Amino acid sequence: MFKGKKILLCVTGSIAAYKAVILLRLLIKNEAEVKVIMTHAAKDFVSPLTFSTLSKNKILSDLFDEETWANHVLLGRWADVIIVSPASCNTIAKMANGICDNLLLAVYLSASSPVLLAPAMDEDMWNHAATRNNLQILQKNGCQILPVNEGELASGLTGKGRMAEPEEIVWYLNNFFNSKTALKGKKALVTAGPTYEAIDPVRFIGNHSSGKMGVALAKELSRRGAEVHLILGPSAITVPAGVSSTRVVSAYEMFEATFTYFNQADIIVMAAAVADYMPEKSAKEKIKKGDKRLILGLTGTKDILAKAGELKTHNQILVGFALETENGKENAIEKMHRKKADLIVLNSLKDAGAGFGYSTNKISIFEKNGAEHSFEKKSKEEVAVDIVNTIIDYKNE
Ligand code: CTP
Numbered sequence: 001m002f003k004g005k006k007i008l009l010c011v012t013g014s015i016a017a018y019k020a021v022i023l024l025r026l027l028i029k030n031e032a033e034v035k036v037i038m039t040h041a042a043k044d045f046v047s048p049l050t051f052s053t054l055s056k057n058k059i060l061s062d063l064f065d066e067e068t069w070a071n072h073v074l075l076g077r078w079a080d081v082i083i084v085s086p087a088s089c090n091t092i093a094k095m096a097n098g099i100c101d102n103l104l105l106a107v108y109l110s111a112s113s114p115v116l117l118a119p120a121m122d123e124d125m126w127n128h129a130a131t132r133n134n135l136q137i138l139q140k141n142g143c144q145i146l147p148v149n150e151g152e153l154a155s156g157l158t159g160k161g162r163m164a165e166p167e168e169i170v171w172y173l174n175n176f177f178n179s180k181t182a183l184k185g186k187k188a189l190v191t192a193g194p195t196y197e198a199i200d201p202v203r204f205i206g207n208h209s210s211g212k213m214g215v216a217l218a219k220e221l222s223r224r225g226a227e228v229h230l231i232l233g234p235s236a237i238t239v240p241a242g243v244s245s246t247r248v249v250s251a252y253e254m255f256e257a258t259f260t261y262f263n264q265a266d267i268i269v270m271a272a273a274v275a276d277y278m279p280e281k282s283a284k285e286k287i288k289k290g291d292k293r294l295i296l297g298l299t300g301t302k303d304i305l306a307k308a309g310e311l312k313t314h315n316q317i318l319v320g321f322a323l324e325t326e327n328g329k330e331n332a333i334e335k336m337h338r339k340k341a342d343l344i345v346l347n348s349l350k351d352a353g354a355g356f357g358y359s360t361n362k363i364s365i366f367e368k369n370g371a372e373h374s375f376e377k378k379s380k381e382e383v384a385v386d387i388v389n390t391i392i393d394y395k396n397e
Contacts, residue, residue, distance in 0.1 A: 001030040001031070003031040003032075004031075005081075006032070006033045006035075006078055006079050007033070007035075007080065007083060008037065008081070008113070009037070009051075009055075009085065011037070011038045011039070011042040011046070011085065012039045012084065012091040012104070013039055013041025013042050013045060014088045015154040016086035017045035018045065019085075019163055019166050023169055023170070024036065026170050035055065036060070037060045037075075037103055037104045039104055040061060048061070060075070061102075062102075072106040077111070077112050077113070082114070083115075084115065085116075086163045088121065089119075089131055091104065092117065095108055095117075096134035116173070117145050119145065119163065120148070120163035122155050126148060139241045142241065146172055147359065148161050149164060149165070149359075175385065183392065185225075186225070186226045186267060187228075188218075188265060189231070189261045190214055190221065191214065191254060191272035191274075192230060193211030193215075193232045193273070194207045194209040194273050195234075195249065195254055195273075195301075196275075197250055198279070199279050199283065199296065200282065200284075202286050203286075203287075205275060206275070210237065211236075212237060213271050213361060213383070214232070215230065215235070215237045219243065219381075222242050224388055229261050231245070231248060231257045233248055233273075234249055246261075250275075251274045251275050251304070252301065252302070254272060255302045262308060262311065267316070267317045267319070270304060271345075274303075277300055277301065279297065279298060280297035280299045306339040309341055317343070317391060317396065318342050319342065319344070319391060320341035320344045324346060324347075324349070325350060328348040332346035332364075337368070343391065345364075346364045347361055351377065361378065362376065362378075363383055363387070365386075365387065365390050373390055
């Protein structure tokens with residue numbers, strides 16, 4: 001898988017350092033040439049001898065010892081990719097701020113190779129505003145941040161912050177190396193997230209969509225070479241580096257933004273969970289508590305996908321989503337034809353771990369020409385790869 005690839009594995013001080021050993025074994029098994037940098041803190045968790053034996057290379061930790069000076073500039077240039085795994089909170093903070101007090105940081109600052117980070121930390125540290133900001137800075141500076149998993153943490157608590165599994169990291173690296181330029185020169189438009197329909201200035205009708213799937217799609221389309229514009233409803237997810245975006249709140253705003261960009265787009269993916277109804281009237285002032293009953297009149301929103309289906313030309317590929325709780329296949333195919341989409345992605349809320357809020361998804365894709373593709377449950381990033389592959393292979397008749 002990685003024959004001829006040079007990988008610089010940087011290990012920092014974290015309990016997840018033991019997973020870096022498994023990662024190194026997998027990389028070597030897949031014929032990569034690997035050099036390992038360990039911070040001094042990493043050595044408290046795993047012995048350098050384990051890494052040097054597996055990599056068949058001397059472990060690098062210091063900028064110099066009594067006899068030699070480690071040429072950090074050449075190391076950063078030698079590697080086809082640098083992977084920091086695990087990336088501790090401390091190293092992330094130092095990398096984001098240009099601190100250079102160890103070999104790993106010196107290599108990072110002088111590297112011309114792409115840098116991937118697999119963070120590992122406790123949930124509170126992961127969620128802290130300082131870490132959020134640091135990760136944003138690193139992304140802005142071109143680093144790719146691998147998602148963390150949820151589960152048991154070193155603290156004994158359960159939550160977000162577990163480092164990605166070695167097999168997942170291998171999958172990312174493989175993807176990274178195979179990142180094609182299949183969509184170079186193409187423009188893609190993606191809608192994602194929920195919409196909020198105001199009842200009054202403080203209340204709204206919304207849904208549980210996180211925006212994760214649509215954002216993962218925007219990122220994947222961009223990675224494959226497309227110029228991507230993302231129209232994102234209220235969502236806490238960060239817009240990926242290299243993707244331009246318009247933030248919207250309501251279905252009306254999403255409609256307007258979509259048709260501002262629609263004509264120029266070659267690929268249009270509508271992953272947003274758009275509200276079907278909005279209040280007939282949105283009160284200007286906060287509605288005061290009155291009688292026991294309050295009747296809210298609702299009226300339909302404009303269907304963005306259906307409008308796109310009406311307007312689309314032969315050269316545009318239109319992809320819709322269908323979230324179904326029953327008769328998934330029949331409903332999805334009916335929806336695709338009714339809204340004149342070329343492809344429809346079905347996710348069934350009945351599948352455990354699929355749909356709103358989860359990091360995983362299980363999908364099937366139906367094409368208007370009758371072809372269908374079913375996939376296993378995967379992370380939303382992997383699902384995005386499957387969807388984009390299907391779009392690339394799709395031939396408009
Ligand atoms: N969609 C849209 N605009 C709307 C409603 C839905 O663009 N006002 C798009 C979604 O982004 C998705 C597709 O239509 O790509 C299907 O959404 P879904 O909510 O499953 O379909 P509905 O038409 O709302 O059908 P129903 O809720 O009755 O299943």
